[in-house]
Amino acid sequence: MLLSVENLEVKYGNIQALHGISFHVNEGEIVTLIGANGAGKTTSLYAIARLRPPEAPRVTKGDIRFRGESILDTRPSDVVRKLHLALVPEGRRIFGNLTVQENLQLATYAREKNADLDKDYQRVFDLFPRLAERRNQRSESLSGGEQQMLAVGRALMTGCKILLLDEPSMGLAPVLKYELFRTLKQLNEEGMTILLVEQNAKLALELAHRGYVLDTGTIAAEGTSEELLGNPEVKKAYLGG
Numbered sequence: 001m002l003l004s005v006e007n008l009e010v011k012y013g014n015i016q017a018l019h020g021i022s023f024h025v026n027e028g029e030i031v032t033l034i035g036a037n038g039a040g041k042t043t044s045l046y047a048i049a050r051l052r053p054p055e056a057p058r059v060t061k062g063d064i065r066f067r068g069e070s071i072l073d074t075r076p077s078d079v080v081r082k083l084h085l086a087l088v089p090e091g092r093r094i095f096g097n098l099t100v101q102e103n104l105q106l107a108t109y110a111r112e113k114n115a116d117l118d119k120d121y122q123r124v125f126d127l128f129p130r131l132a133e134r135r136n137q138r139s140e141s142l143s144g145g146e147q148q149m150l151a152v153g154r155a156l157m158t159g160c161k162i163l164l165l166d167e168p169s170m171g172l173a174p175v176l177k178y179e180l181f182r183t184l185k186q187l188n189e190e191g192m193t194i195l196l197v198e199q200n201a202k203l204a205l206e207l208a209h210r211g212y213v214l215d216t217g218t219i220a221a222e223g224t225s226e227e228l229l230g231n232p233e234v235k236k237a238y239l240g241g
């Protein structure tokens, strides 16, 4: 097991946001966490990325393990550098006044080594040709879809092997959503492990191998994507009947 979250409880101040949730991600999988707004999806990703308060919650119980070892004491920078986990945050958070190239370059400071740097730039530009065309453009001039590509590209430039994606389809036109999800599929086929958080449950389950349904800080259902897509309660609550 690559990544496992075990009976995790977290709090923001005195407010408990996760009530003892467990889920795991195997190497090479795409796993999705779906659920309504406020369910605890972002909180789960922040906990794994080891972000710290005030932005991220405090773990009060349970564990997060990477290849069997607790990472609760791991620094956020080491999560990227040593565990090769990279978070693509909700809302992209790219630097609008920097160019595409500069945004990608910034991410390379998080790397352990720069040996495969050229290869990784090439991979980003192969996956997202539009970023190559716009590499010297200020990032704020990109469309929403292109900014999301840049956010994924930036994560790839850290040399990551596991991508944590927070609502990557949000705000994108349908055609761009599908394009982005096809790219995620391709990345996975090339070996990338993916933990995908989405409110768009149908889209997420069509891509993922397995999923978990989060409901107010607890796991309400879990299974293969086929199981969840066929689950009457999941259908009713998250898939529009």
Ligand SMILES: Nc1ncnc2c1ncn2[C@@H]1O[C@H](COP(=O)(O)OP(=O)(O)O)[C@@H](O)[C@H]1O
Residues within 6 Å of the ligand: 012, 015, 017, 035, 036, 037, 038, 039, 040, 041, 042, 043, 044, 054, 055, 056
């Ligand atoms: N910085 C914060 N301070 C206090 N409560 C927060 C904070 N961030 C999130 N929460 C609360 O934690 C719960 C889970 O939020 P979140 O993980 O953002 O949900 P989701 O990503 O599924 O929409 C919600 O009740 C939310 O109000």
Ligand SMILES: [Mg+2]
Residues within 6 Å of the ligand: 041, 042, 043, 090
């Ligand atoms: Mg969220």
